Amino acid sequence: xSVQGRRQSNKRPAARFAPGEAxxxxxxPVLGHCRTPWYLRGxxxxxxxxxxxxxxxxxxxxxxxxxxxxxxxxxxxxQSEVWDRYPGPAGDHLxxxxxxxxxxxxx
Amino acid sequence: MSHPERKNMPRQGAGGRAAHxxxxxxxxxxxxxxxxxxxxxxxxxxxxxxxxxxxxxxFTVDGLRRVIESYGEQEYDRTTYYEKWIRAVRNLIVxxxxxxxxxxEARMTQARxxxxxxxxxxxxxxxx
Numbered sequence: 463x464s465v466q467g468r469r470q471s472n473k474r475p476a477a478r479f480a481p482g483e484a485x486x487x488x489x490x491p492v493l494g495h496c497r498t499p500w501y502l503r504g505x506x507x508x509x510x511x512x513x514x515x516x517x518x519x520x521x522x523x524x525x526x527x528x529x530x531x532x533x534x535x536x537x538x539x540x541q542s543e544v545w546d547r548y549p550g551p552a553g554d555h556l557x558x559x560x561x562x563x564x565x566x567x568x569x
Numbered sequence: 570m571s572h573p574e575r576k577n578m579p580r581q582g583a584g585g586r587a588a589h590x591x592x593x594x595x596x597x598x599x600x601x602x603x604x605x606x607x608x609x610x611x612x613x614x615x616x617x618x619x620x621x622x623x624x625x626x627x628f629t630v631d632g633l634r635r636v637i638e639s640y641g642e643q644e645y646d647r648t649t650y651y652e653k654w655i656r657a658v659r660n661l662i663v664x665x666x667x668x669x670x671x672x673x674e675a676r677m678t679q680a681r682x683x684x685x686x687x688x689x690x691x692x693x694x695x696x697x
Contacts, residue, residue: 491585495635500586501593523635525628525665545593 477533477562479509484568485537487560495523498564505544506568510557511536518561532561588645589638610651617658628661636660 479485489504497519512535517528541554548554606614620627636657640648648656662668684691 492587495631495638499592500590519629519631519634522629523631525632528629528631 475515475531475533477512477535479512479533479535479562479565479567481509481511483509485509485565486568487537488564488566495520498560499558501544502539502558502560505539507537507539507543507558509535510538513559516561518563532563534559534561535565537565587638588640588642606651609655613651613655613658617654620658620662627665627667632661633657 484506485508486506487498487502487504492498512533514534515531516534518530518532519528522528536557537560539556539558541550541556542548542552544556617630617633619625621630621633633654637645637653640653645653659673663670663673681691
């Protein structure tokens with residue numbers, strides 16, 4: 463599914479996290495639509511990139527305006543952190559786009 | 570024309586995740602074979618683009634995802650890509666009171682009769 467139709471909001475909240483910062487993905491249960499995959503819940507990663515600010519898909523999904531807008535990040539995970547007994551090389555990583563309200567600081 | 574084959578896969582050890590959220594579960598090899606799109610699939614695609622477009626804004630692709638993600642395992646697994654779309658579009662236009670459920674049922678009855686008159690096989694089951 464493309465992100466077509468998801469307008470960048472005019473209000474641009476400051477990004478809470480900066481590239482290189484360590485984060486953990488929240489483990490709270492999902493109520494309805496959510497773009498954070500299950501297999502990343504509770505996993506630790508680092509911010510790779512700040513994508514920008516977008517209307518919140520969890521609210522857009524219910525015919526709401528999608529506000530407050532959320533900062534979207536590219537988060538990088540070690541494959542060995544994501545999967546038990548990951549068989550590939552130790553340096554392998556995985557990147558996923560995660561909205562700020564799913565990120566917890568790791569310090 | 571070939572059709573993607575559906576298989577029902579129980580989500581063992583899936584915890585409380587939704588039926589669509591299967592990343593990391595053992596589902597076997599991915600079927601990467603392409604198939605030609607049927608006319609109704611192209612129409613479904615066009616309908617969705619028009620409904621979410623700036624002119625109509627009937628709902629968002631996030632709304633479409635929400636409806637599809639609410640399917641149970643069995644319904645999720647036995648429906649194809651565009652079957653998921655058309656069911657969700659149906660639900661959303663009813664939800665947004667663009668078309669009523671009764672209007673859809675009436676048109677379905679008409680279409681079914683038309684197909685039967687023409688000697689074509691028409692599905693009896695209502696869309697869940």
